[in-house]
């Protein structure tokens with residue numbers, strides 16, 4: 001479990017994280033979303049003990065990182081896949097990390113297999129593609145078989161196959177009962193990977209929600225088509241609904257849910273040709289939410 005409590009981090013005059021609180025529990029993928037500079041990396045670095053909070057706390061399994069007795073076995077992370085020694089082989093790179101943590105060669109082989117690098121274990125990292133480096137970073141994160149995993153923008157720069165692979169890995173790690181926090185600035189990506197999202201803007205929590213709740217919250221009404229559209233519109237308005245005609249003859253109905261619209265049409269003996277709840281795309285929802293935070297930020301950023 002990851003717990004962030006009233007976390008604040010300042011870099012000189014810059015308020016990178018501002019009294020941020022959230023919890024990520026085991027068993028699902030939590031997407032950590034926000035525009036560039038929102039404070040995602042800073043929060044993750046603080047959870048991993050790489051940055052000290054100005055105030056508040058970031059805990060892994062109830063403890064600060066520095067208090068963990070066997071950190072590699074409790075939390076794994078991929079922050080920057082590029083930060084590896086190119087002259088080393090994949091196996092040597094992982095052995096270096098494993099050494100001193102009581103992790104043997106068998107586990108090194110196991111994680112290399114899991115990420116699909118078994119065949120290039122003896123090759124120098126210098127010749128690895130970005131996708132292979134990303135896989136190696138995943139292997140390093142998994143080395144100690146930790147229950148908590150943090151990935152900072154893991155799909156950045158990957159091709160569609162690499163993206164799909166990472167997505168499946170995240171989901172399978174969560175299905176194994178691990179706590180998985182993955183950051184991104186792309187809502188479209190998180191809609192496919194995450195079960196829940198934490199959206200931040202300028203260091204503050206804007207929204208914490210399941211993907212399903214988010215879609216429901218941004219519901220825009222129900223699109224209805226019927227042969228007798230004018231008659232239906234009249235009946236809907238009489239029942240208190242908002243009705244906006246669409247250019248192609250459909251009606252966008254607000255204030256009445258799909259079952260109520262269907263029952264009303266039946267009472268008026270009107271045949272429906274379409275009845276579709278419509279919501280803003282998650283991307284639109286995300287932009288709307290983070291735009292609100294831009295207004296807030298303008299006055300509150302550097303203090």
Ligand SMILES: Nc1ncnc2c1ncn2[C@@H]1O[C@H](COP(=O)(O)OP(=O)(O)OP(=O)(O)O)[C@@H](O)[C@H]1O
Pocket residue numbers: 011014015016034035036037038039040041042043185
């Ligand atoms: N070491 C540092 N020194 C000074 N300012 C920093 C430092 N690290 C981050 N910041 C600032 O803190 C703010 C938050 O940055 P952070 O990297 O955490 O955001 P992010 O959400 O991860 O963004 P991105 O998606 O661009 O990586 C930014 O204004 C950034 O410039």
